[in-house]
Amino acid sequence: MGEARAWVLTSAVEGERSWHGNDGYADVLGVRYLYDNDVAYYKQASVGDLVIVRESKTVFGVSRIDTIEHAPGEKLRRRCPVCGNASAELRKRTNGYACGNRRCSARAIEPVERYEPVKKYVASYGIGWRALDGAISYADLEPHLSGASQHSIRPCDIKELEKLLGDLGVSVPPAPAGELDVKIPGGRRDSRTKARNGQNEFRKALLQKYGLHCAVTGPCPAEALQAAHLRPFAEHETHSVGEGMLLRSDIHQLFDAGLIAINPVTMTVAVAPTLTQYTDYMKLEGAKVGLNSIDVELLQQHHAEVSALW
Numbered sequence: 001m002g003e004a005r006a007w008v009l010t011s012a013v014e015g016e017r018s019w020h021g022n023d024g025y026a027d028v029l030g031v032r033y034l035y036d037n038d039v040a041y042y043k044q045a046s047v048g049d050l051v052i053v054r055e056s057k058t059v060f061g062v063s064r065i066d067t068i069e070h071a072p073g074e075k076l077r078r079r080c081p082v083c084g085n086a087s088a089e090l091r092k093r094t095n096g097y098a099c100g101n102r103r104c105s106a107r108a109i110e111p112v113e114r115y116e117p118v119k120k121y122v123a124s125y126g127i128g129w130r131a132l133d134g135a136i137s138y139a140d141l142e143p144h145l146s147g148a149s150q151h152s153i154r155p156c157d158i159k160e161l162e163k164l165l166g167d168l169g170v171s172v173p174p175a176p177a178g179e180l181d182v183k184i185p186g187g188r189r190d191s192r193t194k195a196r197n198g199q200n201e202f203r204k205a206l207l208q209k210y211g212l213h214c215a216v217t218g219p220c221p222a223e224a225l226q227a228a229h230l231r232p233f234a235e236h237e238t239h240s241v242g243e244g245m246l247l248r249s250d251i252h253q254l255f256d257a258g259l260i261a262i263n264p265v266t267m268t269v270a271v272a273p274t275l276t277q278y279t280d281y282m283k284l285e286g287a288k289v290g291l292n293s294i295d296v297e298l299l300q301q302h303h304a305e306v307s308a309l310w
Helices: 138-144 158-167 199-210 249-256 296-307
Strands: 006-010 032-036 050-055 058-064 067-079 088-091 096-099 112-124 153-156 225-229 244-248 260-263 268-271
Touching: 050 138, 050 158, 058 138, 138 158, 153 158, 199 225, 199 244, 225 249, 244 249, 249 260, 260 296
Parallel strands: 006 050
Antiparallel strands: 006 153, 032 112, 050 058, 067 112, 088 096, 225 244, 260 268
């Protein structure tokens, strides 16, 4: 991998990007950028390069390209019926199409639509993503860019970009060291699974009882809270609020694995000795739990069963 470069990527995350004669791309802000072999500089962008993601005048953030993948694909083209150029543009004022080719400039046209083969690229950049949320404006970047203004990928002076970021106190995402990823076969397969009836209602009832609190670690975002059963659900397949508690997702897994338990006498956390090397979990040892009106007998049963194996 050669010396890293910097690029400004015009994204379509807010739906404002106007693509000449096509339907644009499905970008995901902070995760990936999609383009194809019709885009200027598509060959030059490389893994490890710095990227600034923007739309219109807003600069969203900075990162480095983690991976680039490509595959054959198709793109809907809207070609001018006069000159055949794929530059038919929808004009907002007239709500009609016009040819963007300066040598043609036909107006009030009905573009010829057809899918044409392209090579599609996906540049993933989520690992080092730093949100800027407009702290840098596109006007700040413009003097340091080259290439035509309509290009969706434009080269940027990397030294000037690093200076702009430094002035904001934003650290430049580190360059990747060697290979970032090992490719593992993906895709999908058919699978039959049994969904738990009432699981969502069970979780809602626990949220109403305990609020956004993990019984072991305390206040926690709703997205990370799971409804835990004191008894394995597969054994009884019932939901009882008195037999449940809210646990952070990682704590829930450790609880089910028998590596974390609750002492029913002291109502404190007990942590398996095998977690000694994980200081953040060992800090939970002896911590008071936030539970009320819970089935103490089931707590005792779980604690006795798992601690006997420690």
